[in-house]
Amino acid sequence: MSVLTNIIAFIVALGLLVTVHEFGHFWVARRLGVKVLRFSVGFGRVIWRRQGADGTEYALSAIPLGGYVKMLDEREEDVPEHERHRAFNRKPLWVRNAILFAGPGFNFLFAVVAYWAMFVIGTTELKPVLGDIAPESAAAAAGLERGDRIRAVAGEPTATWDDVLMQLLSEGPGNRALALTVETPEGREQERFLDVASIGAFGEEPDVLGALGIRPWRPEVEPVIAELMPDGPAARAGLAAGDEIIAVDDQPVGQWRALVEYVRARPGEEVAFTVRRDGGERRLEAVLESVAGPDGPIGRLGVSPRFDRSALEGMQQTVQYGPLAAVAEATGATWEAGVVTLKMLVRMVTGEASVKNLSGPINIAQYAGQSAELGVVPFLRFLAIVSISLGILNLLPVPVLDGGHLLFNGIEWVRGRPLSEAAQVAGQQIGLLLLGLLMALAFYNDIARLIGPSG
Incomplete structure (x- = not known):
């Protein structure tokens, strides 16, 4: 895989997802009576522009990593008297909140569409059958054996390894007795209890299954x-x-x-x-x-x-739904991925999960390139996960993010008046500092992964 592939896939993915986010703000603002001055795809120097209806400028800018929406706002420039009713700052709280939430909301909607397309196209998945179990591991202590098929984790059915991993990430941290329902090679269903609390499976070791001592089934292949x-x-x-x-x-x-x-x-x-x-x-x-x-x-x-490909084919299953059934499945997949992402963020804050889970642009670019090379369906899955993460990140109550502005609006609702301009500026500075620290940590993690454990 070339670095160029990673870069192109990363630019396409991030540019698309951030543009979707900004289009959400744009679309809802227009429909709620706020004047949009500019909708730009990309940042920096404008290389193409067109004047649209209502004076909105549509622009294509030189740096293709996202976009932005500029709305009429008295806090940023003088607004003529006859247009003040269309300024963002003049709108009631519910309108401003709807516009702010629309960006993350469109990210979640995009994830549903991506999952829907993935389920309609169909994907071939390995059944969650266990391969070799590492001696003296949590899996070995739980009595898991080669050939066992994981039917459910914490009561939730698991048809694929993705389902298993999602449930482990959702229910695992802090749980010393995570219930697994397995089907033995003889066809008997049994319950096993997996201790995932005492190991570094949730960030210290990026391979969650490997840290638990689990290897997915693979055909026995001679070295020919x-x-x-x-x-x-x-x-x-x-x-x-x-x-x-x-x-x-x-x-x-x-x-x-x-x-x-x-x-x-x-x-x-x-x-x-x-x-x-x-x-x-x-x-x-x-x-x-x-x-x-x-x-x-x-x-x-x-x-x-x-x-022998016949052995592999016997362990594969096709996951595919009709257009209507795929809507429910895609919505459920988006909800589950969002819950897992939010839980992991909370656990990183509380120390239950390692901050090594945090990925920066280098690692995201690598995953973008890998998924793009694997085909349309893996790339759609990648886009859905990143879109969900982008939506949740923007809803965090950090000034400069949408969630920070929603927080200011909440304070305004409680107080009956907005925070002072000085307080909002101070909040923005704190928010920028927090984001800077977060990005520095993400870059550190990326570089540490590139260097590898041996340094």
Whole structure:
């Protein structure tokens, strides 16, 4: 995956979602009688403009990371007497609140539309069947075994691994006995209790399932090469289709998964491969590529395995709904993702979840690029999650955000008059400071992930 792909996907995603947010403010303001002076897609220097009805200027600006809406407001400029009734500051509280909430509201609506499209198109998911269970882990202590299928978490049905992960994130932190309903390979339903309170599964370790000792089921694949990436490390080293990799740096390899784990942990390193070919053994050395992974650089050899696809197909299921049924499913998915996001924010504040969960633009760009390369459905899922996060973030009661302005309006409603201009300016400065600190922490997390645990 190239850095250029990440950048393009990030610009498209963020530009689209912030524009949707600002269009929400624009659309509701127009319908509630507030004059909109400018609706801009992008920031900075205006490179194209057109005058629309009612004097609204529609503009395209040079920096394609979002947009903004400028409304008529006496606090920002002189307003002619005949237009003062259309100024934002002259409108009653309920109108101002509706306009402020419309931005996040359109983000939530966009998420519903994205999920709806995803469910109508359909997606192929792995059934939540357990693979290997790590010894002495929380999963092992709970009695979970390879082949068990997770039917429900905390009483909520789980059809896919995404469902399992959502429920773990929603119900897990602080819960020493999270109930899991599992179906054994023999078809018996049993209840297990998973302790997720004493481990760093919710931020200290970004791989929640791995921190619990759970591996999703994967087919047992022998370390035999089926295809090579053209001009990749394996091809340059002389490896060939049909080679069986029997050792890496003189360490025996039994399954393809072990080979993948060894390679991923060594980005940029030279590794020796012992292969069996035509009845004999050869030793070949390859310098692994270093590529961006979700939590830092990973190694890549540039090979794919040979395996029995029928076993994988038996563990897959298609999640797809008709257009009407998809509306309810999309609304439910948006609600669940929003609840999980809000819970995680609260837990970061209270210390139940690590602030390492916080991602900045670098990490978001990586996820944007990965999801875009995987196809339309994964990219739609990514857009929905980020849109929900953007909506919730903007509703936080922090001055300079929509939620901060809603807070000021709430204080005005209680007092019967607005806060003084000096108090609002002070609040805005505090809000900017808080956002600056938040962004600094997010950038720190991103850089820490890029560097990796070894530093």
